[in-house]
Amino acid sequence: xxxxxxxxxxxxxxxxxxxxxxxxxxxxxxxxxxxxxxxxxxxxxxxxxxxxxxxxxxxxxxxxxxxxxxxxxxxxxxxxxxxxxxxxxxxxxxxxxxxxxxxxxxxxxxxxxxxxxx
Amino acid sequence: xxxxxxxxxxxxxxxxxxxxxxxxxxxxxxxxxxxxxxxxxxxxxxxxxxxxxxxxxxxxxxxxxxxxxxxxxxxxxxxxxxxxxxxxxxxxxxxxxxxxxxxxxxxxxxxxxxxxxxxxxxxxxxxxxxxxxxxxxxxxxxxxxxxxxxxxxxxxxxxxxxxxxxxxxxxxxxxxxxxxxxxxxxxxxxxxxxxx
Numbered sequence: 001x002x003x004x005x006x007x008x009x010x011x012x013x014x015x016x017x018x019x020x021x022x023x024x025x026x027x028x029x030x031x032x033x034x035x036x037x038x039x040x041x042x043x044x045x046x047x048x049x050x051x052x053x054x055x056x057x058x059x060x061x062x063x064x065x066x067x068x069x070x071x072x073x074x075x076x077x078x079x080x081x082x083x084x085x086x087x088x089x090x091x092x093x094x095x096x097x098x099x100x101x102x103x104x105x106x107x108x109x110x111x112x113x114x115x116x117x118x
Numbered sequence: 119x120x121x122x123x124x125x126x127x128x129x130x131x132x133x134x135x136x137x138x139x140x141x142x143x144x145x146x147x148x149x150x151x152x153x154x155x156x157x158x159x160x161x162x163x164x165x166x167x168x169x170x171x172x173x174x175x176x177x178x179x180x181x182x183x184x185x186x187x188x189x190x191x192x193x194x195x196x197x198x199x200x201x202x203x204x205x206x207x208x209x210x211x212x213x214x215x216x217x218x219x220x221x222x223x224x225x226x227x228x229x230x231x232x233x234x235x236x237x238x239x240x241x242x243x244x245x246x247x248x249x250x251x252x253x254x255x256x257x258x259x260x261x262x263x264x265x266x267x268x269x270x271x272x273x274x275x276x277x278x279x280x281x282x283x284x285x286x287x288x289x290x291x292x293x294x295x296x297x298x299x300x301x302x303x304x305x306x307x308x309x310x311x312x313x314x
Contacts, residue, residue: 015293015300019265022246025239028150029162035145036138039167043174 120144123183130177137177141170148194155198155262157247158205169197188276191269195259195277202255252299257292264289 120143128136148169153162172193180186250258263269263277271282271289278285 011297011301015297016265018242018246018249018300021242023154023266025242026150026154026157026159028146029153029159031145031149031166032163035163035167036141038163039141039170042167042171046171046175 119183119187120147123186126177126180126183126186130180137174140173144190145170148190151191151194151263151267152198154266155195155259156201156205157243157250161201165197165201168200169193172197185276188273191263191273191277195263199255199259202258206255248303249296249299253292253295257288257295260285260289261292261296265293 121140125136125139129140145166149162149166152165152169153159156162156165169190173190176193180189250261253261260274260278263274264271269277271285274280274285275282
């Protein structure tokens with residue numbers, strides 16, 4: 001039956017008829033012979049690109065681990081080097097030295113009494 | 119369900135032949151649905167391959183047999199939506215070409231160069247396409263699944279993982295918008311009647 005024959009009722013009915021006509025105007029198509037080969041080509045291409053990404057991510061993780069290992073080694077070396085130094089910090093040593101110099105500076109001046117005052 | 123879950127399991131375990139059987143069982147139905155969802159027969163196979171490509175890479179997430187079909191429909195709806203969204207972006211630049219195509223089609227119809235039935239089918243597709251231009255791509259896909267594919271609210275609920283009442287409201291609003299456009303543009307319908 002021609003769907004347009006149904007388009008005589010109210011707009012709701014006409015819209016339903018139009019949708020039904022649309023269903024008939026777009027039947028299930030037969031897939032072309034190339035459908036499956038093309039699909040597998042796409043699957044393989046996606047797998048290849050995801051393999052490249054996985055490999056890249058793995059390399060990045062390895063590089064990051066190596067870098068963090070090197071940094072940990074560097075930190076532990078500098079830490080052990082710091083432990084071999086005297087316990088005072090540079091500031092403490094400087095302050096101590098400065099205090100010694102200050103004492104010298106403020107040492108009371110010995111003034112000899114004048115001869116007429118004797 | 120068109121296949122038993124054993125086949126799905128074998129495809130999930132990487133058996134190529136099982137995946138081929140799975141695609142062969144569903145492709146005609148899925149291509150038909152895609153054709154009606156997107157309204158552009160020339161792009162149906164591409165979108166269909168995208169659906170099965172997504173299926174292939176997500177099969178390992180499937181846990182039970184009863185969710186297979188809703189899940190395949192979900193992949194189909196998503197692929198159709200992605201296609202429509204991309205197409206909408208290209209639409210504006212092609213508007214002039216489209217109207218030119220319609221004039222060419224009308225001329226061809228008038229001169230009898232195009233098969234009258236094919237011309238009528240194209241006219242129906244274009245009419246529905248233009249009516250649906252007023253709703254969002256998500257609503258278009260939802261409305262098509264309900265009105266054209268004939269899926270029930272329960273089935274749609276399984277596909278979208280949404281409450282049936284929420285779907286009902288959304289469908290009602292989308293349909294009202296389409297109905298408004300339908301009332302406003304009776305010209306294509308009149309043209310269709312005239313073309314018989």
